Amino acid sequence: MSEKIVTLSDATFDEHVKGSDVPVLVDFWAEWCGPCKMISPVLEEIAEEQAGKIQIGKLNIDDNLDVTRRFDVMSIPTLILFKDGEPQVRLIGAKPKGQLLEEISAYL
Amino acid sequence: MPERRKVLIIGSGPAGLTAAIYSARAQLEPLVIEGEPSSNSDQPGGQLMLTTEVENYPGFVDGIMGPELMGVMRDQAIRFGAELRTAKVSRLDLSSTPFGAWVGDPEADEATIEADTLIVATGARSLMLGCPNEDRLLGYGVSTCATCDGFFFREQHIAVAGGGDSALEEAMFLTRFASKVTVVHRRDELRASKIMQDRAFKNPKIEFLWNHTIIDVLGDTKVSGITVQDTLSGETSELGVTGLFVAIGHEPNSGLLKGQLELEDNGYVRTFDRSSRTSVDGVFACGDVQDHFYRQAITSAGSGCMAAIDAEHWLEEHGE
Numbered sequence: 001m002s003e004k005i006v007t008l009s010d011a012t013f014d015e016h017v018k019g020s021d022v023p024v025l026v027d028f029w030a031e032w033c034g035p036c037k038m039i040s041p042v043l044e045e046i047a048e049e050q051a052g053k054i055q056i057g058k059l060n061i062d063d064n065l066d067v068t069r070r071f072d073v074m075s076i077p078t079l080i081l082f083k084d085g086e087p088q089v090r091l092i093g094a095k096p097k098g099q100l101l102e103e104i105s106a107y108l
Numbered sequence: 109m110p111e112r113r114k115v116l117i118i119g120s121g122p123a124g125l126t127a128a129i130y131s132a133r134a135q136l137e138p139l140v141i142e143g144e145p146s147s148n149s150d151q152p153g154g155q156l157m158l159t160t161e162v163e164n165y166p167g168f169v170d171g172i173m174g175p176e177l178m179g180v181m182r183d184q185a186i187r188f189g190a191e192l193r194t195a196k197v198s199r200l201d202l203s204s205t206p207f208g209a210w211v212g213d214p215e216a217d218e219a220t221i222e223a224d225t226l227i228v229a230t231g232a233r234s235l236m237l238g239c240p241n242e243d244r245l246l247g248y249g250v251s252t253c254a255t256c257d258g259f260f261f262r263e264q265h266i267a268v269a270g271g272g273d274s275a276l277e278e279a280m281f282l283t284r285f286a287s288k289v290t291v292v293h294r295r296d297e298l299r300a301s302k303i304m305q306d307r308a309f310k311n312p313k314i315e316f317l318w319n320h321t322i323i324d325v326l327g328d329t330k331v332s333g334i335t336v337q338d339t340l341s342g343e344t345s346e347l348g349v350t351g352l353f354v355a356i357g358h359e360p361n362s363g364l365l366k367g368q369l370e371l372e373d374n375g376y377v378r379t380f381d382r383s384s385r386t387s388v389d390g391v392f393a394c395g396d397v398q399d400h401f402y403r404q405a406i407t408s409a410g411s412g413c414m415a416a417i418d419a420e421h422w423l424e425e426h427g428e
Binding site for chain 1: 144145146147148151152153156157158159167173174175196222246247249253255257259260329330
Protein backbone atom coordinates (compact mmCIF):
# COMPACT_ATOMS: atom_id res chain seq x y z
CA MET A 1 0.00 0.00 0.00
CA SER A 2 1.16 3.51 -0.76
CA GLU A 3 2.75 5.30 2.18
CA LYS A 4 0.46 8.19 1.38
CA ILE A 5 -2.63 6.18 2.33
CA VAL A 6 -3.65 6.14 5.98
CA THR A 7 -5.38 3.19 7.65
CA LEU A 8 -8.32 4.38 9.72
CA SER A 9 -10.13 2.67 12.59
CA ASP A 10 -13.03 3.36 14.93
CA ALA A 11 -10.46 4.68 17.43
CA THR A 12 -8.53 6.96 15.08
CA PHE A 13 -11.20 8.04 12.60
CA ASP A 14 -12.21 11.37 14.16
CA GLU A 15 -8.70 12.42 14.95
CA HIS A 16 -7.58 11.82 11.35
CA VAL A 17 -10.62 13.08 9.51
CA LYS A 18 -11.34 16.15 11.66
CA GLY A 19 -7.70 17.00 12.11
CA SER A 20 -6.76 16.90 8.45
CA ASP A 21 -5.80 20.10 6.61
CA VAL A 22 -6.89 18.61 3.31
CA PRO A 23 -10.09 16.74 2.34
CA VAL A 24 -10.05 13.06 3.28
CA LEU A 25 -11.48 10.45 0.94
CA VAL A 26 -12.45 7.45 3.05
CA ASP A 27 -12.70 4.04 1.40
CA PHE A 28 -15.07 1.70 3.25
CA TRP A 29 -13.92 -1.74 2.18
CA ALA A 30 -13.57 -5.39 3.17
CA GLU A 31 -11.32 -8.28 2.27
CA TRP A 32 -14.18 -10.33 0.77
CA CYS A 33 -15.38 -7.61 -1.63
CA GLY A 34 -14.32 -8.01 -5.28
CA PRO A 35 -15.18 -4.49 -6.44
CA CYS A 36 -13.21 -3.10 -3.45
CA LYS A 37 -10.13 -4.91 -4.77
CA MET A 38 -10.75 -3.41 -8.19
CA ILE A 39 -10.64 0.19 -7.01
CA SER A 40 -7.71 -0.33 -4.70
CA PRO A 41 -5.05 0.40 -7.38
CA VAL A 42 -7.05 3.44 -8.51
CA LEU A 43 -6.93 4.84 -4.99
CA GLU A 44 -3.20 4.17 -4.77
CA GLU A 45 -2.69 6.20 -7.94
CA ILE A 46 -4.84 9.07 -6.73
CA ALA A 47 -2.98 9.10 -3.40
CA GLU A 48 0.33 9.47 -5.24
CA GLU A 49 -0.82 11.94 -7.88
CA GLN A 50 -2.91 14.19 -5.62
CA ALA A 51 -0.59 14.10 -2.61
CA GLY A 52 -0.97 17.31 -0.62
CA LYS A 53 -4.40 17.99 -2.12
CA ILE A 54 -6.25 15.02 -0.77
CA GLN A 55 -5.69 12.37 1.87
CA ILE A 56 -6.90 8.83 1.14
CA GLY A 57 -7.97 6.78 4.16
CA LYS A 58 -9.00 3.15 4.26
CA LEU A 59 -11.49 1.81 6.77
CA ASN A 60 -12.00 -1.96 7.00
CA ILE A 61 -15.70 -2.32 7.77
CA ASP A 62 -15.31 -5.78 9.35
CA ASP A 63 -13.12 -4.37 12.10
CA ASN A 64 -14.72 -0.94 12.42
CA LEU A 65 -18.47 -1.22 12.72
CA ASP A 66 -18.98 2.00 14.71
CA VAL A 67 -17.85 4.36 11.96
CA THR A 68 -19.48 2.17 9.32
CA ARG A 69 -22.84 2.45 11.10
CA ARG A 70 -22.40 6.12 11.94
CA PHE A 71 -22.32 6.94 8.23
CA ASP A 72 -25.00 4.39 7.32
CA VAL A 73 -22.77 2.54 4.89
CA MET A 74 -24.88 -0.24 3.35
CA SER A 75 -22.89 -1.17 0.28
CA ILE A 76 -19.20 -1.49 -0.47
CA PRO A 77 -17.10 -0.10 -1.84
CA THR A 78 -18.43 3.24 -0.57
CA LEU A 79 -16.20 6.31 -0.76
CA ILE A 80 -17.07 9.35 1.34
CA LEU A 81 -15.20 12.61 0.96
CA PHE A 82 -14.84 14.57 4.21
CA LYS A 83 -13.93 18.23 4.43
CA ASP A 84 -13.34 19.75 7.87
CA GLY A 85 -14.68 16.50 9.27
CA GLU A 86 -18.01 16.79 7.47
CA PRO A 87 -19.13 14.39 4.73
CA GLN A 88 -19.42 16.19 1.37
CA VAL A 89 -20.12 13.55 -1.21
CA ARG A 90 -20.67 9.80 -1.26
CA LEU A 91 -19.79 7.48 -4.10
CA ILE A 92 -21.23 3.99 -4.09
CA GLY A 93 -19.81 1.10 -6.08
CA ALA A 94 -16.59 0.73 -8.03
CA LYS A 95 -15.96 3.41 -10.64
CA PRO A 96 -13.24 4.17 -13.17
CA LYS A 97 -10.56 6.62 -12.08
CA GLY A 98 -11.68 9.40 -14.41
CA GLN A 99 -15.24 9.34 -13.18
CA LEU A 100 -14.12 9.17 -9.57
CA LEU A 101 -11.87 12.21 -9.92
CA GLU A 102 -14.60 14.11 -11.72
CA GLU A 103 -17.12 13.46 -8.97
CA ILE A 104 -14.83 14.63 -6.17
CA SER A 105 -13.11 17.47 -8.06
CA ALA A 106 -15.66 20.10 -7.01
CA TYR A 107 -14.77 19.51 -3.36
CA LEU A 108 -11.00 19.72 -3.63
CA MET B 109 -0.92 6.10 -35.83
CA PRO B 110 -3.14 3.44 -34.31
CA GLU B 111 -1.28 0.65 -32.58
CA ARG B 112 -1.49 -2.58 -34.55
CA ARG B 113 -2.31 -6.01 -33.08
CA LYS B 114 -2.83 -9.47 -34.47
CA VAL B 115 -5.33 -10.32 -31.74
CA LEU B 116 -7.40 -7.85 -29.76
CA ILE B 117 -9.53 -9.22 -26.93
CA ILE B 118 -12.28 -7.16 -25.32
CA GLY B 119 -13.29 -8.32 -21.87
CA SER B 120 -11.46 -10.11 -19.06
CA GLY B 121 -13.79 -12.65 -17.50
CA PRO B 122 -13.04 -16.38 -17.85
CA ALA B 123 -13.67 -16.20 -21.63
CA GLY B 124 -11.43 -13.22 -22.36
CA LEU B 125 -8.61 -14.38 -20.10
CA THR B 126 -8.65 -17.95 -21.45
CA ALA B 127 -8.53 -16.54 -24.98
CA ALA B 128 -5.58 -14.42 -23.79
CA ILE B 129 -3.75 -17.43 -22.28
CA TYR B 130 -4.15 -19.47 -25.47
CA SER B 131 -3.30 -16.72 -27.94
CA ALA B 132 -0.33 -15.58 -25.83
CA ARG B 133 1.03 -19.14 -25.73
CA ALA B 134 0.61 -19.20 -29.52
CA GLN B 135 2.93 -16.15 -29.68
CA LEU B 136 0.20 -13.88 -31.00
CA GLU B 137 0.93 -11.16 -28.42
CA PRO B 138 -2.70 -10.41 -27.61
CA LEU B 139 -3.86 -7.14 -26.12
CA VAL B 140 -6.74 -7.41 -23.64
CA ILE B 141 -8.86 -4.34 -23.01
CA GLU B 142 -10.06 -5.54 -19.64
CA GLY B 143 -12.70 -2.97 -18.74
CA GLU B 144 -12.78 -0.42 -15.93
CA PRO B 145 -13.87 -0.76 -12.30
CA SER B 146 -17.63 -0.86 -11.87
CA SER B 147 -20.06 -2.79 -9.71
CA ASN B 148 -22.19 -4.00 -12.57
CA SER B 149 -20.33 -6.90 -14.11
CA ASP B 150 -18.59 -5.33 -17.13
CA GLN B 151 -15.50 -4.71 -14.98
CA PRO B 152 -12.05 -6.32 -15.02
CA GLY B 153 -12.53 -9.97 -14.06
CA GLY B 154 -16.19 -10.00 -15.05
CA GLN B 155 -19.12 -11.29 -13.09
CA LEU B 156 -17.04 -13.61 -10.89
CA MET B 157 -15.64 -10.51 -9.18
CA LEU B 158 -19.06 -10.15 -7.57
CA THR B 159 -19.24 -13.69 -6.23
CA THR B 160 -17.79 -15.54 -3.26
CA GLU B 161 -17.04 -19.21 -3.44
CA VAL B 162 -16.96 -21.01 -6.78
CA GLU B 163 -17.57 -24.69 -5.99
CA ASN B 164 -17.84 -26.18 -9.45
CA TYR B 165 -14.77 -24.94 -11.33
CA PRO B 166 -12.73 -28.10 -12.03
CA GLY B 167 -9.35 -28.33 -10.36
CA PHE B 168 -10.25 -26.73 -7.04
CA VAL B 169 -11.26 -29.52 -4.65
CA ASP B 170 -12.26 -27.13 -1.88
CA GLY B 171 -13.61 -24.40 -4.13
CA ILE B 172 -12.02 -21.03 -4.76
CA MET B 173 -13.19 -17.45 -4.26
CA GLY B 174 -14.42 -15.82 -7.48
CA PRO B 175 -12.08 -12.80 -7.33
CA GLU B 176 -9.14 -15.07 -6.49
CA LEU B 177 -9.87 -17.33 -9.48
CA MET B 178 -9.91 -14.30 -11.75
CA GLY B 179 -6.69 -13.06 -10.18
CA VAL B 180 -4.83 -16.27 -10.98
CA MET B 181 -6.26 -16.44 -14.53
CA ARG B 182 -5.05 -12.90 -15.07
CA ASP B 183 -1.56 -13.75 -13.77
CA GLN B 184 -1.50 -16.80 -16.02
CA ALA B 185 -2.31 -14.69 -19.09
CA ILE B 186 0.40 -12.18 -18.16
CA ARG B 187 2.92 -14.98 -17.60
CA PHE B 188 2.64 -15.93 -21.28
CA GLY B 189 2.99 -12.36 -22.47
CA ALA B 190 -0.57 -11.12 -22.84
CA GLU B 191 -0.84 -7.37 -22.34
CA LEU B 192 -3.76 -6.17 -20.24
CA ARG B 193 -5.01 -2.62 -20.28
CA THR B 194 -7.49 -1.27 -17.75
CA ALA B 195 -9.71 0.68 -20.11
CA LYS B 196 -12.99 0.50 -21.91
CA VAL B 197 -13.60 0.33 -25.64
CA SER B 198 -15.88 3.20 -26.60
CA ARG B 199 -16.40 2.38 -30.26
CA LEU B 200 -15.69 -0.36 -32.79
CA ASP B 201 -15.48 -0.31 -36.57
CA LEU B 202 -15.86 -3.78 -38.03
CA SER B 203 -16.75 -2.60 -41.56
CA SER B 204 -13.26 -3.12 -42.94
CA THR B 205 -10.00 -4.81 -41.98
CA PRO B 206 -7.99 -4.24 -39.94
CA PHE B 207 -10.78 -3.67 -37.43
CA GLY B 208 -10.71 -0.41 -35.48
CA ALA B 209 -11.21 -0.06 -31.74
CA TRP B 210 -11.43 3.27 -29.94
CA VAL B 211 -10.42 3.69 -26.31
CA GLY B 212 -11.42 7.02 -24.79
CA ASP B 213 -12.96 9.58 -27.14
CA PRO B 214 -15.26 7.70 -29.56
CA GLU B 215 -15.30 10.74 -31.87
CA ALA B 216 -11.55 10.70 -32.48
CA ASP B 217 -10.62 10.53 -36.17
CA GLU B 218 -8.36 7.57 -35.78
CA ALA B 219 -8.93 4.30 -33.97
CA THR B 220 -6.70 3.71 -30.93
CA ILE B 221 -5.98 0.12 -31.93
CA GLU B 222 -6.15 -1.71 -35.23
CA ALA B 223 -6.47 -5.47 -35.14
CA ASP B 224 -6.43 -8.31 -37.64
CA THR B 225 -8.70 -10.40 -35.47
CA LEU B 226 -11.05 -9.40 -32.71
CA ILE B 227 -12.25 -11.60 -29.86
CA VAL B 228 -15.39 -10.25 -28.20
CA ALA B 229 -15.69 -11.41 -24.58
CA THR B 230 -17.66 -8.54 -23.08
CA GLY B 231 -19.97 -10.72 -20.99
CA ALA B 232 -23.33 -9.86 -19.54
CA ARG B 233 -24.64 -7.58 -16.83
CA SER B 234 -27.40 -7.80 -14.20
CA LEU B 235 -30.82 -6.68 -15.28
CA MET B 236 -32.54 -4.19 -12.99
CA LEU B 237 -36.27 -4.19 -12.21
CA GLY B 238 -36.81 -0.75 -13.69
CA CYS B 239 -39.26 0.36 -10.98
CA PRO B 240 -39.41 4.05 -10.02
CA ASN B 241 -37.27 4.27 -6.86
CA GLU B 242 -34.87 1.43 -7.54
CA ASP B 243 -32.09 3.61 -8.88
CA ARG B 244 -32.36 6.23 -6.14
CA LEU B 245 -32.06 3.58 -3.43
CA LEU B 246 -29.25 1.61 -5.08
CA GLY B 247 -26.60 1.34 -2.37
CA TYR B 248 -29.11 2.29 0.30
CA GLY B 249 -30.74 -1.10 0.60
CA VAL B 250 -31.11 -1.98 -3.08
CA SER B 251 -28.24 -4.14 -4.26
CA THR B 252 -27.18 -6.35 -7.15
CA CYS B 253 -24.29 -7.87 -5.21
CA ALA B 254 -25.19 -10.08 -2.25
CA THR B 255 -21.56 -10.85 -1.55
CA CYS B 256 -20.69 -7.16 -1.34
CA ASP B 257 -23.64 -5.98 0.70
CA GLY B 258 -25.13 -8.96 2.56
CA PHE B 259 -22.99 -8.10 5.58
CA PHE B 260 -25.03 -4.95 6.23
CA PHE B 261 -28.28 -6.86 6.75
CA ARG B 262 -27.55 -8.80 9.91
CA GLU B 263 -30.73 -9.98 11.65
CA GLN B 264 -32.89 -8.17 9.12
CA HIS B 265 -35.66 -9.24 6.77
CA ILE B 266 -34.71 -8.82 3.14
CA ALA B 267 -36.16 -9.67 -0.25
CA VAL B 268 -34.57 -11.24 -3.31
CA ALA B 269 -36.14 -10.69 -6.73
CA GLY B 270 -35.82 -13.56 -9.20
CA GLY B 271 -36.25 -17.30 -9.64
CA GLY B 272 -33.09 -18.59 -11.29
CA ASP B 273 -29.89 -20.08 -9.92
CA SER B 274 -28.36 -16.68 -9.22
CA ALA B 275 -31.41 -15.58 -7.23
CA LEU B 276 -31.30 -18.72 -5.08
CA GLU B 277 -27.53 -18.50 -4.65
CA GLU B 278 -27.94 -14.93 -3.44
CA ALA B 279 -30.83 -15.90 -1.15
CA MET B 280 -28.82 -18.75 0.34
CA PHE B 281 -25.77 -16.58 0.86
CA LEU B 282 -27.88 -13.86 2.46
CA THR B 283 -29.25 -16.27 5.10
CA ARG B 284 -25.79 -16.13 6.68
CA PHE B 285 -26.68 -12.63 7.78
CA ALA B 286 -30.40 -12.01 7.47
CA SER B 287 -33.05 -13.29 9.87
CA LYS B 288 -35.40 -13.94 6.95
CA VAL B 289 -35.10 -13.85 3.17
CA THR B 290 -38.22 -13.65 1.01
CA VAL B 291 -37.73 -14.67 -2.61
CA VAL B 292 -40.23 -12.78 -4.77
CA HIS B 293 -40.93 -14.56 -8.02
CA ARG B 294 -43.37 -13.70 -10.74
CA ARG B 295 -44.38 -17.27 -11.45
CA ASP B 296 -45.29 -20.27 -9.28
CA GLU B 297 -42.23 -22.32 -10.14
CA LEU B 298 -38.52 -21.65 -10.31
CA ARG B 299 -36.24 -21.95 -13.29
CA ALA B 300 -33.30 -22.66 -10.97
CA SER B 301 -31.56 -26.04 -11.06
CA LYS B 302 -32.91 -28.91 -8.98
CA ILE B 303 -30.00 -28.91 -6.53
CA MET B 304 -30.40 -25.19 -5.82
CA GLN B 305 -34.16 -25.56 -5.40
CA ASP B 306 -33.70 -28.42 -2.93
CA ARG B 307 -31.23 -26.42 -0.90
CA ALA B 308 -33.44 -23.34 -0.89
CA PHE B 309 -36.63 -25.22 0.06
CA LYS B 310 -34.76 -26.84 2.96
CA ASN B 311 -33.41 -23.56 4.27
CA PRO B 312 -35.60 -22.46 7.20
CA LYS B 313 -34.76 -18.79 6.69
CA ILE B 314 -35.96 -18.68 3.08
CA GLU B 315 -39.60 -18.01 2.22
CA PHE B 316 -41.16 -17.72 -1.21
CA LEU B 317 -43.67 -15.18 -2.40
CA TRP B 318 -45.02 -16.76 -5.58
CA ASN B 319 -46.80 -15.02 -8.45
CA HIS B 320 -45.75 -11.55 -7.37
CA THR B 321 -43.82 -8.82 -9.12
CA ILE B 322 -42.08 -5.92 -7.43
CA ILE B 323 -43.52 -2.66 -8.66
CA ASP B 324 -41.70 -0.21 -6.38
CA VAL B 325 -39.15 0.20 -3.64
CA LEU B 326 -40.13 2.25 -0.60
CA GLY B 327 -37.96 4.37 1.63
CA ASP B 328 -36.81 7.91 2.18
CA THR B 329 -33.09 7.67 2.76
CA LYS B 330 -32.94 3.86 2.86
CA VAL B 331 -35.13 0.96 1.94
CA SER B 332 -38.06 0.38 4.28
CA GLY B 333 -40.14 -1.93 2.11
CA ILE B 334 -41.26 -2.94 -1.36
CA THR B 335 -44.60 -2.76 -3.13
CA VAL B 336 -45.55 -6.07 -4.70
CA GLN B 337 -48.35 -6.96 -7.05
CA ASP B 338 -50.13 -10.31 -7.27
CA THR B 339 -49.86 -11.36 -10.93
CA LEU B 340 -53.11 -13.34 -10.70
CA SER B 341 -55.43 -10.95 -8.85
CA GLY B 342 -53.66 -7.69 -9.64
CA GLU B 343 -53.82 -6.69 -5.96
CA THR B 344 -50.93 -4.72 -4.54
CA SER B 345 -49.50 -4.94 -1.04
CA GLU B 346 -46.42 -3.87 0.87
CA LEU B 347 -43.68 -6.06 2.26
CA GLY B 348 -41.60 -4.57 5.06
CA VAL B 349 -38.00 -5.34 4.19
CA THR B 350 -34.82 -3.33 4.70
CA GLY B 351 -33.02 -4.72 1.70
CA LEU B 352 -33.79 -5.76 -1.86
CA PHE B 353 -31.36 -7.87 -3.85
CA VAL B 354 -32.07 -7.96 -7.56
CA ALA B 355 -31.20 -11.18 -9.43
CA ILE B 356 -33.74 -11.36 -12.23
CA GLY B 357 -31.36 -12.23 -15.02
CA HIS B 358 -28.80 -10.73 -17.34
CA GLU B 359 -28.44 -8.83 -20.56
CA PRO B 360 -25.45 -9.10 -22.86
CA ASN B 361 -22.89 -6.30 -23.06
CA SER B 362 -23.34 -6.08 -26.82
CA GLY B 363 -24.14 -2.39 -27.24
CA LEU B 364 -20.81 -1.71 -28.99
CA LEU B 365 -21.65 -4.31 -31.63
CA LYS B 366 -25.12 -3.15 -32.65
CA GLY B 367 -25.33 -2.71 -36.40
CA GLN B 368 -21.81 -4.13 -36.79
CA LEU B 369 -22.44 -7.84 -36.62
CA GLU B 370 -25.40 -10.14 -36.35
CA LEU B 371 -27.08 -10.32 -32.95
CA GLU B 372 -29.86 -12.65 -31.81
CA ASP B 373 -33.25 -11.07 -31.10
CA ASN B 374 -32.36 -10.96 -27.40
CA GLY B 375 -29.16 -9.02 -28.08
CA TYR B 376 -26.69 -11.90 -27.72
CA VAL B 377 -24.01 -12.28 -30.40
CA ARG B 378 -24.81 -14.98 -32.94
CA THR B 379 -22.05 -17.53 -33.49
CA PHE B 380 -21.96 -20.05 -36.31
CA ASP B 381 -21.30 -23.77 -36.91
CA ARG B 382 -20.58 -24.60 -33.25
CA SER B 383 -17.53 -22.37 -33.41
CA SER B 384 -16.80 -18.89 -32.08
CA ARG B 385 -17.16 -17.35 -35.57
CA THR B 386 -19.56 -14.45 -35.91
CA SER B 387 -21.21 -12.92 -38.98
CA VAL B 388 -18.06 -10.83 -39.57
CA ASP B 389 -15.06 -12.73 -40.89
CA GLY B 390 -12.18 -12.37 -38.40
CA VAL B 391 -14.38 -11.48 -35.44
CA PHE B 392 -14.93 -14.18 -32.82
CA ALA B 393 -17.17 -14.20 -29.76
CA CYS B 394 -16.96 -16.18 -26.53
CA GLY B 395 -18.42 -16.27 -23.03
CA ASP B 396 -21.71 -14.84 -21.85
CA VAL B 397 -22.03 -12.24 -24.60
CA GLN B 398 -22.88 -15.15 -26.93
CA ASP B 399 -24.34 -17.62 -24.42
CA HIS B 400 -27.59 -17.12 -22.56
CA PHE B 401 -28.03 -20.81 -21.82
CA TYR B 402 -25.04 -22.35 -20.01
CA ARG B 403 -23.50 -19.19 -18.54
CA GLN B 404 -20.89 -20.98 -16.41
CA ALA B 405 -17.30 -20.00 -15.65
CA ILE B 406 -16.12 -23.26 -17.21
CA THR B 407 -18.20 -23.01 -20.41
CA SER B 408 -17.10 -19.43 -20.70
CA ALA B 409 -13.44 -20.40 -20.36
CA GLY B 410 -13.98 -23.24 -22.84
CA SER B 411 -15.47 -20.90 -25.42
CA GLY B 412 -12.58 -18.48 -24.85
CA CYS B 413 -10.19 -21.27 -25.77
CA MET B 414 -12.25 -21.94 -28.91
CA ALA B 415 -12.10 -18.28 -29.90
CA ALA B 416 -8.30 -18.18 -29.50
CA ILE B 417 -7.89 -21.31 -31.64
CA ASP B 418 -10.34 -19.98 -34.25
CA ALA B 419 -8.45 -16.68 -34.39
CA GLU B 420 -5.12 -18.50 -34.68
CA HIS B 421 -6.42 -20.57 -37.62
CA TRP B 422 -7.84 -17.48 -39.25
CA LEU B 423 -4.46 -15.74 -39.04
CA GLU B 424 -2.70 -18.81 -40.50
CA GLU B 425 -5.18 -19.00 -43.39
CA HIS B 426 -4.73 -15.32 -44.11
CA GLY B 427 -0.96 -15.63 -44.06
CA GLU B 428 -0.40 -13.37 -41.07
